[in-house]
Each structure stands twice: as structure tokens, then as C-alpha cells.
Amino acid sequence: MELSQLCAANYHYKRYTLDYFLESAERLGYQSIELWASGPHLHLEDFDAARLAELNRKIKAHHLALRCFTPEQCVYAISVSHPDKVYRDRTVDFFNQHIEAAVHWTATTWWYLPALLIWMWDAEDAFGWCAEAMGRIARKAEQEGVTLAVELLPSTPPTSAMKQASCAVCCARSTARALWAWRIQMSSPRRRWIPSPPSLM
Numbered sequence: 001m002e003l004s005q006l007c008a009a010n011y012h013y014k015r016y017t018l019d020y021f022l023e024s025a026e027r028l029g030y031q032s033i034e035l036w037a038s039g040p041h042l043h044l045e046d047f048d049a050a051r052l053a054e055l056n057r058k059i060k061a062h063h064l065a066l067r068c069f070t071p072e073q074c075v076y077a078i079s080v081s082h083p084d085k086v087y088r089d090r091t092v093d094f095f096n097q098h099i100e101a102a103v104h105w106t107a108t109t110w111w112y113l114p115a116l117l118i119w120m121w122d123a124e125d126a127f128g129w130c131a132e133a134m135g136r137i138a139r140k141a142e143q144e145g146v147t148l149a150v151e152l153l154p155s156t157p158p159t160s161a162m163k164q165a166s167c168a169v170c171c172a173r174s175t176a177r178a179l180w181a182w183r184i185q186m187s188s189p190r191r192r193w194i195p196s197p198p199s200l201m
Contacts, residue, residue, distance in 0.1 A: 007067050009034040010041055018042065019058070026062040033064050034111070037098060038072035044101055056105050068149065069102040070111035071095060080133035081126040088133050096140045103144045110141060111149045 008025035010018065010033070018041040025033050037044050042055070059066055071094065072078070078091050095112075102110050112134075141148050 003029055004031050006030065007032045007034040008064075009036060009070075011036050014038075014040065018055075022058060022062045022064065025064055031063070031065060032067040033059070034068035034070060035066055035107075036070045036072070037101075044071070044098060047101075049104075052101060052104050059105070066105045066107045068109040068111055069098060069105065069107040071098040073112070080137070081121070081130040083121060083125065083129065088129060092133050092136050095137045099137070099140050099144055099146050102146050107146070109147045109149050111151060112137075 008021075008028065008030040010021045013021040013024070021041070022033075035042065047055070056066075073095075077087070078094055080088055080091050080095075082088050082091070099110055102108075138148055
């Protein structure tokens, strides 16, 4: 694998400035980056069109291309599997805004981690909420020409240290169900399954 095939990501630079991340990515020889849209670097609600354009200029000034844009979805009040439709609708709007930002930067991929769960929710109900909401998000991505990359984290018991990582879509079987559910809502969906290597979790 060549370095040109990889993206530097700012997840591990949250104690540093975004400028420092861009400088580091360029110095290390990367050509592409994945941008995690979270504080302190980039909370999208704080960025209007002018600030997005300025950030785009900064990225290009470091001879980098933004290939993947990833909204924060594990900390804030965001879940496509929440039983409250108002909550889910806000989540869909939140994600759609990030898809529009990805288009602004000509990022071709948008990374998604399916729906962290509360243990008291019925898993089958949560899957249905997730499939319906993600169908709407996938249609938006299709319209904008953005590929959805779906990351899977394992389903784990409540006693596990990874309990916060349990998702509505967490294995090959549920992934196949989800992709089929999204497919029947769309004419030509853009989606890709990228499972997380166990060694990294």
C-alpha cells in the first residue's frame, strides 16, 4: 500500500490546532485527509459559507485534498435510532448539512457509524428507525454525488468496556439487512461497507 492511498485524519490532533494538523499531514507526505467535524477543529454550526471557503483554501495551500468528511456522531445529541421522531429528524437534518458541506469541499466520501444504542431500547425497533432515517440520508447523498462509507463497531454486552460502541448495525447480517432496506428506498444508492479491524477497537 502506498501513502497516496491513505488519508491522514485529525482524530488524534484534538489537543492541537487544525492548522497544526494540516501542517503535519503535509510534512508527513500525505496527499489526502479525512476531516472529523468536531470541536475544537470544526463544529459545522459555527461555520458559514465564508469560513468553509477559507478552510478549503487552507487545505489546498498545504497541497492536500479532502477525500472524506466525517460528522461527529458519538457524543452529541445525535442518533438515527432514537425512538423520538423529533430527535431522529434533527439527526437527519444534521447529517444532511454535513453532506452539503462535503460537496462544498468536493469531498467524495462521507463516513457514518450507525446509531449508537441505549440498552433499554428494543434492538429490532432501533434497527427499523435506523433503516428509515438512513434511507433519507442516503437519498440526500445520492442527490449530491457523495458516497456513504459505513463503519461497523461490534455489538457488545453491557458489561463490556466497549458498551458505548454498540450500534443498530454491527455485523454482516444486520449490515446486509440495512443495505437492502436502504436500497429499496433508492434508485442507485452510493454506499460502501468498511468494517473496522478488530485490532483497532
